[in-house]
Amino acid sequence: MTYLPTLLGTLRLIGLSPLGDSPIDPSRNVVQGGPAAAINDIVTVVNARTVIEVGSWEGRSAVMWGRELSARGDDWLLICVDTWLGSVEMWERESGDWSREKLVIADGYPTVFTTFASNVRRAGLGKHTVALPIDSAQGLELLKRHDVVADVIYVDAAHDFVNALRDIRRALALLDSTNPRSLVLCDDYMAQWPGVREAIHVSAREANSRIFVKDAQAALIRESATTIVDELEKRGWSESLLDAEHGDAIGDGDGDGDGDGTINRLTRELRDRHETTMRIESKLRATRQELLEVKADRRQLRERLAHRRAKGHDGSHTAATQSRDARQELRQVRSELDALKRSRSWRITAWLRRLNAISRWRRQS
Numbered sequence: 001m002t003y004l005p006t007l008l009g010t011l012r013l014i015g016l017s018p019l020g021d022s023p024i025d026p027s028r029n030v031v032q033g034g035p036a037a038a039i040n041d042i043v044t045v046v047n048a049r050t051v052i053e054v055g056s057w058e059g060r061s062a063v064m065w066g067r068e069l070s071a072r073g074d075d076w077l078l079i080c081v082d083t084w085l086g087s088v089e090m091w092e093r094e095s096g097d098w099s100r101e102k103l104v105i106a107d108g109y110p111t112v113f114t115t116f117a118s119n120v121r122r123a124g125l126g127k128h129t130v131a132l133p134i135d136s137a138q139g140l141e142l143l144k145r146h147d148v149v150a151d152v153i154y155v156d157a158a159h160d161f162v163n164a165l166r167d168i169r170r171a172l173a174l175l176d177s178t179n180p181r182s183l184v185l186c187d188d189y190m191a192q193w194p195g196v197r198e199a200i201h202v203s204a205r206e207a208n209s210r211i212f213v214k215d216a217q218a219a220l221i222r223e224s225a226t227t228i229v230d231e232l233e234k235r236g237w238s239e240s241l242l243d244a245e246h247g248d249a250i251g252d253g254d255g256d257g258d259g260d261g262t263i264n265r266l267t268r269e270l271r272d273r274h275e276t277t278m279r280i281e282s283k284l285r286a287t288r289q290e291l292l293e294v295k296a297d298r299r300q301l302r303e304r305l306a307h308r309r310a311k312g313h314d315g316s317h318t319a320a321t322q323s324r325d326a327r328q329e330l331r332q333v334r335s336e337l338d339a340l341k342r343s344r345s346w347r348i349t350a351w352l353r354r355l356n357a358i359s360r361w362r363r364q365s
């Protein structure tokens, strides 16, 4: 072991050491399965000895990395960065492999780290595996500050665009520059996770990298590492052509792959929301106008009614004629009032009248 002691010495400075072989909790056992073939390809092609895994969960992929690294010798180290508190989708799902059930919440707090540690130790990889239980942004920053770099950074933590992009950007900054083959590998490059895909596209553009894919694993190949392209292709990896295959990489649909897709999509969303707001405002204006008209009609009717009543008392007609005229006018006014109340305008402005009544009542009380 030549390389490992130096790296372990650096990690010890920030309180980190390998998991070791402490007792294993037999009840915490993970189902195997996952992108073993892709991980084997990457370790071989990159000639990797150091891997930083961002997002480890129960240790499924950590065990795969450890097995591949250990198959090549004893001089290797895997650093796993995770809060071991789960992601949004795990909290939302009640049961299954990636769910609340696997968080094993005890006294209100997840204990999935025990599952992770048990699985790594059971696989005999504890001496070469260091856990960094912290948020990915801070974990990667901490490693950067202490000049910890790696041959492969595996990104599989939060799956939303903003967090995935931030993780990939930070991961790119931790690549070992002395290894021209070093690369960032991202899990879940698939339609089910559009945020992850978009983050991979954006960061690939920013880093002037090509994307090679196998089994939903996406490797970002920098220009300086293009020598490994042939080897990856021989192993079944294929390039994800941002412009031709997927249209524009981040969805602006103009096919020029200029990386403006995100901005264009957000601009479109903003424009749609603005139009909706304008439509609602114009509907509100029309409703207010109808209310004013209804009020004016009602005032007119009341005035006519009052006028009629007053006329009934002026003594210019005989009592019988006055009374008949008054009744007739009253009937007419009432029928007009009923028609008004049945009208659509009256019904649709009911909420505004109620609002006015409430505010009048508030002012008075």
Ligand SMILES: C[S@@+](CC[C@H](N)C(=O)[O-])C[C@H]1O[C@@H](n2cnc3c(N)ncnc32)[C@H](O)[C@@H]1O
Binding pocket: 034, 054, 055, 056, 057, 058, 059, 060, 061, 062, 081, 082, 083, 084, 085, 086, 087, 134, 135, 136, 137, 156, 157, 158, 163
């Ligand atoms: C999909 S799982 C990782 C699966 C693992 N790579 C495997 O294949 O077995 C995602 C993990 O990322 C962790 N995670 C999510 N957001 C994180 C963040 N911001 N910082 C650190 N870890 C995070 C969760 O706790 C969870 O363990």
